[in-house]
Amino acid sequence: MRQHGERWFGRTDGSVQGWVLVVILLTIVGGAFWLWIGSSWRDGTARSPTVREDSLPPGEEISVWFASPQEDALVSEQRRIPPGAMPIDRAKAALQALSAGPQGEAVRTLPAEAKVRELFIDGQGTAYVDFTEALSRNHPGGSWSEMLTIRSIMQTLAANVPQIKHVQILIEGREADTLAGHIDIRRPFATTWAGDQ
Amino acid sequence: MRDGVTSQVASRLRRWCGGWRLTALVWLAFGAVPAWLAAQPSVLGLPGERVPIVVLDPGHGGDDVGVRGPSGLLEKDITLQIATEAARLIEELLGLRAVLTRTDDSTVSLEARAARGNQTGGDLFISIHIGGSFTPTRREFQTYYFEDPRGWPSPKRTETRGRVRPVRGGAGQVGVDLQPQVVLWEEAQVEFLDASQTLARLLYSNLRAQFAEEGRGVFGLPLLGLRWIRMPAVLVEFGSLSDPTFAAQLHDEAYVQRAALGIAQAVNDFQALQR
Numbered sequence A: 001m002r003q004h005g006e007r008w009f010g011r012t013d014g015s016v017q018g019w020v021l022v023v024i025l026l027t028i029v030g031g032a033f034w035l036w037i038g039s040s041w042r043d044g045t046a047r048s049p050t051v052r053e054d055s056l057p058p059g060e061e062i063s064v065w066f067a068s069p070q071e072d073a074l075v076s077e078q079r080r081i082p083p084g085a086m087p088i089d090r091a092k093a094a095l096q097a098l099s100a101g102p103q104g105e106a107v108r109t110l111p112a113e114a115k116v117r118e119l120f121i122d123g124q125g126t127a128y129v130d131f132t133e134a135l136s137r138n139h140p141g142g143s144w145s146e147m148l149t150i151r152s153i154m155q156t157l158a159a160n161v162p163q164i165k166h167v168q169i170l171i172e173g174r175e176a177d178t179l180a181g182h183i184d185i186r187r188p189f190a191t192t193w194a195g196d197q
Numbered sequence B: 001m002r003d004g005v006t007s008q009v010a011s012r013l014r015r016w017c018g019g020w021r022l023t024a025l026v027w028l029a030f031g032a033v034p035a036w037l038a039a040q041p042s043v044l045g046l047p048g049e050r051v052p053i054v055v056l057d058p059g060h061g062g063d064d065v066g067v068r069g070p071s072g073l074l075e076k077d078i079t080l081q082i083a084t085e086a087a088r089l090i091e092e093l094l095g096l097r098a099v100l101t102r103t104d105d106s107t108v109s110l111e112a113r114a115a116r117g118n119q120t121g122g123d124l125f126i127s128i129h130i131g132g133s134f135t136p137t138r139r140e141f142q143t144y145y146f147e148d149p150r151g152w153p154s155p156k157r158t159e160t161r162g163r164v165r166p167v168r169g170g171a172g173q174v175g176v177d178l179q180p181q182v183v184l185w186e187e188a189q190v191e192f193l194d195a196s197q198t199l200a201r202l203l204y205s206n207l208r209a210q211f212a213e214e215g216r217g218v219f220g221l222p223l224l225g226l227r228w229i230r231m232p233a234v235l236v237e238f239g240s241l242s243d244p245t246f247a248a249q250l251h252d253e254a255y256v257q258r259a260a261l262g263i264a265q266a267v268n269d270f271q272a273l274q275r
Helices: A014-043 A087-100 A143-160 B002-017 B020-039 B075-094 B110-119 B155-159 B190-211 B244-250 B253-274
Strands: A060-067 A074-081 A116-121 A126-131 A166-171 B053-058 B097-100 B124-131 B142-146 B217-221 B233-240
Touching (some): A074 A087, A087 A143, A143 A166, A143 B124, A143 B142, A143 B233, B053 B110, B075 B097, B075 B124, B075 B253, B124 B190, B124 B253, B190 B217, B190 B233, B244 B253
Parallel strands (some): A126 A166, B053 B097, B053 B124
Antiparallel strands (some): A060 A074, B142 B233
């Protein structure tokens, strides 16, 4: 005869085992769902192109500017970031997506290895964007490509954070002469600079 | 009596000219003075006889390889080939003097290139480059002149006119009509913006004729390598070395020859406009 009053975890009752199984299953399913949602938010881009727009998690849309397939203009792609992001977080997320590269036919303008180390916006609307050395070291070079890189950074920042009026590019915390030997980046550019487009 | 005086003068002259004095006279007569006059022709007041100097700047070099093509072709090697051939054509066909900012595979900074160009007292500066891209996209040639959307550090300097010397890497300091003001190194190109744009358009049209194809265009960009140049200055970028089709063309000497000929013809056209 089975005695009552035993410690509950020592019981071998079939109904208890069933409840434990249900809890474990719910934990696994819930955890997987949380991870899926979390990954979508983290990079702002992780949704598969096959996912319908109305099934996307809610959030703010940002535009990321790449080079057109003929590299004769800038074209935008849309990404989503968590709602309520501060301007500096929007700027960082936008540049992170720019570095990650396009998902369509557009052409990347930043090396995939280039990361934003820090970003600061001063009271006059100048954004100081500090990139890792990969922006310069892994750049393919050429005046035209450098122009596309600089303009895509400025356009991406201006489109998503209107308070940014000028952009100063830094490499590893310092002002650089050029990205790859051509365009003078020692001073900030106005985001309205149309280059030669 | 007369013979005595003559012999005395001759004797004194022989004594005076002996030794180091004779050597110095010969050196002055046949070495230093002609060399100095050649270097400073404007001192003679004969500007018409001065041979114009074209400075050709082969982009990159040494540790700075520039764009690396898919087959290992390097921008620095192609730019040197084109510049060397263009220099030969400019001297042989046009009778002008060509000076290269580098003649071998050495590392030369942008600042040093500008200084060399300015110090030669050059009349034209042409920087030669090959483009690059993140993709193998085809890209047509382009020519550039200096244009900075951010303006100049001191706007009033744009009103500066007259032949004056840059602070660093300046042109010859003797013989030019020096003004009391100086040109800042950062603003050396200010005086030549219009002429540079004209040269860029001439270079573009001549390359278009040589390659029998449309280029991408003539553009103004804040190119650091042109900012410090104290003469009409342009940069040409031939195609994209990341494009395998274009890279294959560069193995053909005909491409280099056409590029060099286009540059030489543009120099000739520009000279004709200046007359």
